[in-house]
Amino acid sequence: MILEIVNYPDPVLRLPGERIEEVTEEILDLADNMLETMYEAQGVGLAAQQVGHAIQMAVVDVSHDEDCVTYCRVNGEETALADICPLVFINPEIEPRGKKETESEGCLSFPDLRSDITRPGEVTAKVETLDGDILTIETDGLFSRAIQHEVDHLFGKLFIDRMSSARKLAIRKQLKEMQQDFG
Numbered sequence: 001m002i003l004e005i006v007n008y009p010d011p012v013l014r015l016p017g018e019r020i021e022e023v024t025e026e027i028l029d030l031a032d033n034m035l036e037t038m039y040e041a042q043g044v045g046l047a048a049q050q051v052g053h054a055i056q057m058a059v060v061d062v063s064h065d066e067d068c069v070t071y072c073r074v075n076g077e078e079t080a081l082a083d084i085c086p087l088v089f090i091n092p093e094i095e096p097r098g099k100k101e102t103e104s105e106g107c108l109s110f111p112d113l114r115s116d117i118t119r120p121g122e123v124t125a126k127v128e129t130l131d132g133d134i135l136t137i138e139t140d141g142l143f144s145r146a147i148q149h150e151v152d153h154l155f156g157k158l159f160i161d162r163m164s165s166a167r168k169l170a171i172r173k174q175l176k177e178m179q180q181d182f183g
């Protein structure tokens with residue numbers, strides 16, 4: 001089922017997600033629906049807050065381009081993106097690392113906005129799967145960026161928080177319009 005994506009400035013986007021202690025039928029259904037919704041919106045990631053749930057679950061799929069990373073290790077083993085994506089994860093702990101990189105980012109909750117965002121280029125992410133496995137994912141490139149962006153969402157943080165002050169000033173009008181649309 002395609003879910004409605006929540007747009008900025010809906011307050012649910014600012015809520016830190018609760019940890020998921022039990023993977024219920026509802027969680028499994030929500031995960032399926034989030035994947036379907038992400039693909040339909042042609043995004044590479046979607047967090048539960050973006051469909052109205054303040055819980056620590058997100059989906060990411062960057063397997064359309066194996067070359068969008070230079071490496072990907074899962075529990076220490078070299079892994080193809082096609083084998084780890086689509087990634088549905090809960091209760092993440094991440095450690096961004098490496099040299100900072102600036103790339104253009106979008107967000108499904110900000111339909112007409114793209115912006116250069118600077119983040120550490122690599123990440124070590126310890127996540128749980130819906131099957132109860134614990135995965136340690138080490139990667140760079142778009143996979144690292146997408147994981148960092150989605151984990152920000154799970155803690156109520158948005159990519160506008162990571163923009164330079166000049167960029168924030170430049171998009172002030174656009175954000176104001178979104179606030180007015182939201183009513």
Ligand code: ZN
Pocket residue numbers: 106107108109149153
């Ligand atoms: Zn986003």
